[in-house]
Amino acid sequence: MIEAAGLTKRYGAKTAVYNLSFQVRPGTVTGFLGPNGSGKSTTMRMILGLDQPTAGHVTIGGYPYNKLPNAPRQVGALLDAKAVHGGRTARSHLLSLAQLSGIPARRVDEVLGVVGLQDVAKRRSKGFSLGMGQRLGIAAALLGDPQVLLFDEPVNGLDPEGILWVRNLMKTLASEGRTVFVSSHLMSEMALTAEHLIVIGRGQLLADMSVRDFIAHNSAGFARVRTPDSEPQQREKLTAALTEAGGQVLPEQDGGLRVTGLALPQISDLAHGADVRLWELSPHQASLEEAYMRMTQGAVDYRSTADQRAGFQEPVPPGMMPPQQMPVPGQGQPGWYAPPPPQAPVQPPVQPPVANQNPYAAPMAPPAPPIAPAPPAAPAPTAPPMDKDAR
Numbered sequence: 001m002i003e004a005a006g007l008t009k010r011y012g013a014k015t016a017v018y019n020l021s022f023q024v025r026p027g028t029v030t031g032f033l034g035p036n037g038s039g040k041s042t043t044m045r046m047i048l049g050l051d052q053p054t055a056g057h058v059t060i061g062g063y064p065y066n067k068l069p070n071a072p073r074q075v076g077a078l079l080d081a082k083a084v085h086g087g088r089t090a091r092s093h094l095l096s097l098a099q100l101s102g103i104p105a106r107r108v109d110e111v112l113g114v115v116g117l118q119d120v121a122k123r124r125s126k127g128f129s130l131g132m133g134q135r136l137g138i139a140a141a142l143l144g145d146p147q148v149l150l151f152d153e154p155v156n157g158l159d160p161e162g163i164l165w166v167r168n169l170m171k172t173l174a175s176e177g178r179t180v181f182v183s184s185h186l187m188s189e190m191a192l193t194a195e196h197l198i199v200i201g202r203g204q205l206l207a208d209m210s211v212r213d214f215i216a217h218n219s220a221g222f223a224r225v226r227t228p229d230s231e232p233q234q235r236e237k238l239t240a241a242l243t244e245a246g247g248q249v250l251p252e253q254d255g256g257l258r259v260t261g262l263a264l265p266q267i268s269d270l271a272h273g274a275d276v277r278l279w280e281l282s283p284h285q286a287s288l289e290e291a292y293m294r295m296t297q298g299a300v301d302y303r304s305t306a307d308q309r310a311g312f313q314e315p316v317p318p319g320m321m322p323p324q325q326m327p328v329p330g331q332g333q334p335g336w337y338a339p340p341p342p343q344a345p346v347q348p349p350v351q352p353p354v355a356n357q358n359p360y361a362a363p364m365a366p367p368a369p370p371i372a373p374a375p376p377a378a379p380a381p382t383a384p385p386m387d388k389d390a391r
């Protein structure tokens with residue numbers, strides 16, 4: 001388990017991380033989300049003892065990283081896939097890491113096989129593509145067969161097959177009881193990979209909850225209704241009845257209607273009362289991406305001026321805080337922009353690996369938790385620095 005308490009990091013006047021407290025538990029994949037510059041990498045570096053907190057502390061299995069006995073065997077990490085001596089072959093790179101940590105050489109060949117680099121093991125890594133570099137970084141993280149794994153943007157540069165492989169790898173590692181903490185910007189991917197989320201914005205905790213709760217708390221559900229295509233008057237009649245009953249009705253491109261503010265049984269009864277036949281009446285939930293955009297829109301530091309001019313910046317819905325303030329998570333707002341077809345956050349149960357099979361090869365693939373209130377502007381540094389130890 002990874003445990004952070006009051007974790008704060010300042011670089012001069014810049015507060016990169018402020019008062020972060022969270023736990024990353026074993027047995028599930030925990031996603032670490034936040035806009036660019038929100039402090040994800042800084043947090044990961046502090047977990048790994050590569051940066052010293054200005055205040056607060058973070059432990060792995062109860063110890064600060066630098067005090068962990070035999071840390072490389074207990075914790076594996078991919079922070080920067082490019083942090084490799086390009087003149088070395090993939091195998092010699094891993095071999096040197098293994099030797100430094102007392103890991104037997106045969107494990108190097110094992111992990112090369114796990115990440116699919118066995119055929120290029122003798123090639124210098126400077127000729128590797130981005131995706132091959134990511135695989136090499138993942139191999140290095142797995143080298144010590146650690147119980148705790150941290151991955152910073154592990155699918156960066158991977159092709160779809162590689163993304164699927166990483167997804168399955170993360171799930172398998174978690175199903176083996178390991179602690180898996182993974183940052184990503186790819187929300188759709190996170191929705192498929194992670195069960196739990198920690199979301200930060202401007203270095204502060206915005207949410208710590210299951211993917212399912214995150215979507216439910218940060219997006220407005222809606223109903224989709226369709227009347228017979230050949231009878232537009234039915235659609236008009238239904239729109240009038242629903243609006244009169246207090247619902248908000250938005251037409252969709254395919255002729256359907258998006259309805260908020262009314263429960264499904266009410267819609268059904270109103271349609272029946274208006275003598276309108278329905279071809280569809282279905283509940284919908286926004287995707288993780290929409291929920292994430294909604295939550296972090298007030299905590300985005302870097303936004304294209306072109307996007308702002310073109311109006312791509314999300315409008316502030318009624319009840320939301322203006323963008324410069326921290327949003328208060330967990331408050332679903334009606335009338336949010338229309339999401340495309342929903343993605344199911346619910347995942348099938350993870351199967352335990354079968355004996356005598358490569359457990360990494362092809363694996364199968366939430367009560368309302370604490371929500372951090374937006375703290376005030378960052379105050380003064382205090383905590384004692386931790387020992388430095390670059391892995």
Ligand SMILES: Nc1ncnc2c1ncn2[C@@H]1O[C@H](COP(=O)(O)OP(=O)(O)OP(=O)(O)O)[C@@H](O)[C@H]1O
Nearest residue numbers: 011014015016034035036037038039040041042043
């Ligand atoms: N060594 C440093 N010196 C000064 N400022 C830094 C340093 N490292 C990070 N920062 C600043 O701290 C903030 C958080 O950076 P960090 O890299 O942790 O964010 P991130 O969430 O990982 O971003 P991204 O998603 O873009 O990778 C940024 O404003 C960054 O400029």
